[in-house]
Amino acid sequence: MAVTKCEEMTVKKYWVIIEIDLPQLLFFKESLDHSVSVWCKIIIFVLSLDKFLKNFDMMAERSSSNNWPAEESAWNAAFEAHLRKKQFEKFNLLMCDFGTCTVAQRDLLGKILFVDHLDVNYWYDYVEYANQHFSDRKLHIQRLIHKALEILDESKLKQSHPYLMLHLQSIKFKKTPEEMLRYFQNILWKREIGKFDAELYIAWGEVEKEVNPNDSSAALQMLQKVV
Secondary structure: OOOOHHHHHHHHHHHHHOOOOHHHHHHHHHHOOOOOOHHHHHHHHHHHHHHHHHHHHHHHHHHHHHHOOOOHHHHHHHHHHHOOOOOOOOHHHHOOOOOOOOHHHHHHHHHHHHHOOOOHHHHHHHHHHHHHHOOOOHHHHHHHHHHHHHHOOHHHHOOOHHHHHHHHHHHOOOOOHHHHHHHHHHHHHOOOOOOOOHHHHHHHHHHHHHHOOOOHHHHHHHHHHHO
16 A cells, blocks of 8 residues: 555654654554554554664664773783784784774774684774775785784685685785786685685786786686686
């Protein structure tokens, strides 16, 4: 049944006044005008429930950072226990400056340090955040990706898409297309990382074309690898 223009206006009216209060959400229908059709009431209820759930998710996201320790020493201790492999590595240089870390950045980093430092999705999300917000800090991002690949268990992640994407981001830091091509050949292909992922061959093909723009046999060899 189509919703009339009048009912659309009613929906908009109640959509504005409904607050995020679960008891009110469940019983708000009592306050609706009796002239409003059943269909309109259903629409209002669905929209209201959707608004409630979305705001609940937002509140949960905003409060998630409260689960992490407030003391910088706890973050440093977790870094020492799980991530530090070399003597010169420091938490505030490699991961984040605790004094200037945003809430969003701490939330992403907290998952690595306090939930599971071997979860590839946590690492991928953190690297993506760094790429989006600190794109000018190339050396920092390069070290961060290197740390992720150093920590993660390759034997369990060879066909993981986020793991492959970390490698593809690492390739972008190579100085020449020839170096990039060797990375595809000697690391990704030989170690069978992302072997069944189309993203590998798309990126590889672009580099192959840049290195050998007039060599059709290179494209044929790439096709044979895919098949």
